[in-house]
Amino acid sequence: MPSSRRAFLGAAGALLLTGCSSDVLGLRRAVRVAVSWSGQELRAFHKVLDGLGTLEYPVEVVPLGDDISTAFGARSTRRPDIVMLPQPGLVPRHLDDLEPMPDDLAPLGRARLWDELLTHNGTTYGVPFKTAHKSAVWYRPSVFEQAGVQPPRLWSEWLTVNRTLTQAGITPLSLAAGDGWVLTDFLENVLLGIAPSVYVGLAAATDPRPSRQPQFGAALRLLGTMWSAPGALAGGVKESLVQQFPDALIEVFGHRRAAMVLASDFAEPVVRSFAADPDDIGLFTFPPMSPGAAAPVVVGGDVMVLPKPTRDDARDLVRRLSAPAAADPWIKEGGFLVDGRVSGYTPELTRLAMQLTKPGEQLQFDLSDQLGRLGDINGLWRVLTDFLVQVGGRGAAVVPGAVDDAINELRTVEES
Template identity: 80%
Template sequence: MRPSRRAVLGAAATLAAAGCSSDVLGLRRGVRVAVSWSGQELRAFHDVLDGLGELEYPVEVVPLGDDISTAFGARSTRRPDLVMLPQPGLVPRHLHDLEPIPADLADRGRARLWAELLVHDGMTYGVPFKTAHKSAVWFRPSVFREAGLEPPRLWSEWLTVNQSLARAGVRPLSLAAGDGWVLTDFFENVLLATAPAVYAALATADSPQPSRQPQIAAALRLLGTMWSAPDTLAGGVERSLVQQFPDAVVEVFGHRRAAMVLASDFAEPVVRSFAADPDDVGIFTFPPLAPGAAAPVVVGGDVMVLPKPSSDDSLDLVRRLAAPAAVDPWVKEGGFLVDGRASGYSPELTQLAEQLSGTDGLLQFDLSDRLGRLGDINGLWRVLTDFLVRIGGRGGTVVPAAVDAAMTELRTVES
């Protein structure tokens, strides 16, 4: 996952001790755990650590936010011993920095979802900790009922639902364009639904060049039909561009100025905290393009990796965190999925977990995490942000020119 957490780190950027005092005060060196989480997610991780019981070594949690990749550059005695990496696509680029995972834990990294990212030359370099379903759409069922609508089963139905809601005076969609990864999630779902072979080829290419794929332009045109429709975005493009992920969720369930929001399973704690009516919460997943076609399922996640040289204590902590029951405290708080586990969740997350465990077709890992610099804030994020600015709420006539501009921008990023 890649929510932008920089704005909410604040005081949490200081070291937070868990379980025991800092190794500064003791003879035994502690295990320093670098994480990208903040707020509720960071508190939930501390609950997980507390649930491990008394450890023989101190544990320190270092919140690095969007700068999590800098954990690999540290070479001092204060470097992290364990990194909870929210971009598993970085693993192949940091193999020289990482210790292989022992055989007793390697099977988890060889599961269908993770093997391409974590297994190299027969060795496994990460243990999955958390899975994120990035094709989930949270909505308020009451709004749909009042308008006589059902959750869409096809992309065309989704466009019709949006038009019906807009005519009824309801803005259909809240969009967290302030977090570029939300825009890439949207685009990835459309691309996976329309051109799964191209998606897979880009994800595994040594030097991906999306601007040379006409299917990229086709996916942009399709996405443009939704984003360009008048009265679709709550607050228009202006608010969408400054709205971050939690704010977009609150827009639907707190302020109730929109009907739905594309948001991963980890939106659940925000949904539950702000929903005026706890029973007025629903979820559907990104619909397929045509009847009988497979629905796209884009997945993200966090993996545990061990920077070199690893210690016995850091390996012990990985083993403890990999135990099936270790994450129960976080599961109880909501917004947490484990690959292969489909029980113990809310009804909404159970629906997502069952889809993950039963999907044999269009299941792919987050593309932007695998494109390197092409997928980051100066690549696909920026291209899609500019695309939204050009088309947002302006009607379909502006889409062709905006697609051409986006493809030109992609070529510039690739060069």
């Protein structure tokens, strides 16, 4: 997943330090950690580092934001020693740039979803640090009660909930379309819900062609039925297109101009900071698309990788950050899930953590992350943005033509 969501909760300086830079003092060289985080997330990571205790080497944290992938191209003495990669799908494309993880760390990253991305020919090239649940929907229970509705148990019920809210004068959805990955999250959940085998096949393909899959068009049509409903989007398409991820959360819980928002677990600190009523916070997860089907659960996250050449100090820091209790300071801050851990969270995040470990759930990794250039800002992001412009609030009649246009646009990207 491209990392523009990392910019929420404030800006950060170009370089933050933990300890003293050895480049300045002429002492032991610092371990440089490239991250995409800023604001609250960056501050929370510094608390994690502080919690590691006294280290024999200094640590420099380098916030690269959306330019995190450029860390692999750095070959000077200032290059990062560790990259906290928010797009684990990039790992298979950068194997030549990465050192294998030490043997004692490799088993820590062997959960199924991570194993498929991070282990190649028996060698592990990354260790999970942070997991993201991308099928979470935050909502205000008070407006649901006002309209006499409950969190939906099926996709069709969700559409009914939206209509009922609209009829009661309540705008159902806040949509951060200014961050294209929010749009891909929506589509990925729908596609995984109706056609898991197609989803898996596209993720594994060396030359994925979503436009050739009828189920991909079917997912667009279903998504179009939600986005095209008159009055469904707070501020309409115009405001949705310029709305960033934190603004969409504030629209629901601060300004209270919408009832719900699709937003991952890392939204929690924003939700709690801006909620006008701290008791009016609810969460449900993306419902199944049909009776008897499994609910889709789309997973993302951040993984630690070691660019070549690596050093023993960098390996030591990865080991320390991989320890089960290392993330406790960030967990206390909120908005942080650890793969396989189900305790220590708020009630809302505990529910999400439990779903990530529940047998039989339809868990798959973020598809746009694995599609390469097809899933990025010039690919699926742009296609879905144009699709939203065509269908948003204009009624279901426009959806079939808009789907055809989106498929043709996507085909052009595939062939370029």
